[in-house]
Amino acid sequence: MLVTIDNVHKAVGIPRAAFPVLxxxxxxxxxLAYPEILYWGxxxxxxxxxxxxFVKGLSADLLLQLVAVKIVATSLCRASGLVGGYYAPSLFIGAATGMAYGKFITFAISQSNPMFHLSILEVASPQAYGLxxxxxxxxxxxxxxxxxxxxxxxLTQDYRIVLPLLGAVGLSSWTTSRQAKRKDVGDPGKLKEGNVTQKPDLSSHDPSVLSSSYSVAAKASYASNLCEVESSLCVDDSNSETKELEKRIFVSQAMRTRYVTVLMSTLLIxxxxxxxxxxxxxxxxVDDDHLLIGLLTLEDIQEFSEREKARIRRSKEVLVSEMCSLDGEKCRVPWTVTPGMNLFSAQMIMNTLGVNQLPVISDHVEDHKGHPVGLLDRECxxxxxxxxY
Incomplete structure (x- = not known):
């Protein structure tokens, strides 16, 4: 259903904001025809x-209809972006399926020849099958x-239901886990359209090549699973539509305007x-004139602390300037971006330099250091x- 909705969006051009309404x-x-599929708590x-x-309950054919309609309705809700999960629908679908199966078994046993009416053939009530x-x-x-x-x-407080319960739950869990594992192992390198890369040559048996190829496949599989669970978690960077979006969105629209600034004289703690x-x-x-000097990350601080463990000097006395002077490459800013730059260019810089964040400097300052006005990272x-979208 998610794929169908995505294809409709691309083919017809319906905005994504309209899908929850539809x-x-x-x-x-x-x-209107099956009010039972709605959530009533x-x-x-x-x-x-x-x-x-004296309460007969719903018939088996109506229960099976409710199962089919509930699956369709839940899929529509999830694919169109409406808020909801799988917990309540799975309970409803399981109860209706179990009740229908119980009614069918009861009918089949009751219609059999009386000579086969043995105690071992006695079945529980349909409600037990529903649970x-x-x-x-x-x-x-x-x-x-x-x-x-x-x-x-x-819910039942009845130990007699534990054996059939363990069998049904174990079989269900084993079947779905095997199905998911088969899907991942069967085609681990299959990526989305437009995200196909050349298969590496494995004849050399280079461990780094093998590790890299499987790492890419694992990340692609993980991203695909996230897309199936929640469409808002899916961002396909290689999609042509996404690239066009990167060029339309500017750094000023994505950057963090609230960020932490420190001086060289600030204590590290x-x-x-x-x-x-x-x-x-x-x-x-920044310096006293609020001009950019460098960046300080928690990762750099952690590495510095591990190196300085052997020293007797307390960490409370260490300044930011001392940490940067020991390893100037850590605090140095390799590149900066401006608010008027588009995200496509900013992400190209990040990928080329191998960094996760870049400071945003003002366009109006002539100084080569620049005046910081924001911070851009991959989360932004x-x-x-x-x-x-």
Whole structure:
């Protein structure tokens, strides 16, 4: 369904903001015929499992219809960007499937020849099948077999259901895990359209080449899984549409305007406290005139601290200038960007230099150091891509 929605977006040109509206409208129209598929705070699951006297409940064919419609409605909601998860739908689908199976088994046994009516052929109520179906579906969809078993045992407080429960949950979890593993192992190097790279020559058995190739495949597989779970987590940097977006979005739209600045005379322990307080990983080093000197990252501080462990001197007395003087390459700024630069150029600079952040300097300052006005990192770029659609 996610692929279908994406193809519709590319072919028809419908803006992504319209998909939640269309998805909600479609589910609403479906709910006019099948209101049970809506979320009522698990009351609809209670209706399925209702076992009061003189209450017949829903028929098996209607339960199977609800299963099919619920799967379609859930897929529409997820693909169109509506908020929701898999927990409640999996419980509903499992309960309806289990109830339908239980009703079918009860009917089949009751219609058999009386001479075969043995005690071993007695079946439980359809509600018991519904409970086991809930746990099995939850374990398969969310890959939480132990949680599903404990949850159902807490609901029933009946140890007699544990054996069929363990069998159903184990089979469901094993089947889905095998299916996912087969999908990853069967084609680990398959990437999205426009992201195909030349296959490396493995005849030399170079460990670095092998490691690099499998690393790329693993990252691609991980990104693909994220896209399947949540479409907002999927950013395909090689897509031509994304490249056009990079050229349309400027650094000023993506950069952080709130960042940490420190002086060379600042104590290193104070700089760390400021970074942790602001939840930042990088600070901009400036002079008394607020002109750019360099960058200070938590990674550089950690490496410096590990090197200085052998020294008796306390870390509270170390200044930022002392750390930078010992290893000037750490604090040095290899390149800067300006607010008027587009993200395509900024990301090219990052990739070429192998850095994760760049200081943004003002366009109006003639000094070669520049006046910092922001900080651009890869997280800012990813967020800009998501909101840019």
């Amino acid at each position: 998805g909600g409208l479609s589910v609403g129209l479906i709910a 698990f009351e609809n699951v209670d209706i399925l499992l209702e076992s009061r006297p 086991v179906g809930m746990a099995a579906t939850l374990a398969g969809v969310c890959q939480v077999p132990l949680t599903a078993v404990l949850l159902l045992f807490e 104070e700089a760390v406290s400021l970074l942790l307080e602001e939840k930042q990983t990088c600070a901009v080093i 770029i990813s967020l800009a891509f998501r909101f840019g």
